Amino acid sequence: MPEPDLIVVREFDPDLFHERVIEMEGKGYVAKRETYKITPEMDPESGNIVHLHTIEMVQTRSATS
Secondary structure (H helix, E strand, O other): OOOOOEEEEEEOOHHHHHHHHHHHHHOOEEEEEEEEEEEEEEOOOOOOEEEEEEEEEEEOHHHHO
């Protein structure tokens, strides 16, 4: 059996992150909730802390057939 397609959605903007997740769900991907992370990152130019939102998504079998 072939491995399912896996993508990683990563965005600093939370609204854009959620839009991308919803878009990928519309294309047949399912979020692996246990992989959802929010990681603080420092912008090297400004020194400001920004938050990187990350989640893995896999394509469902029914979407690939």
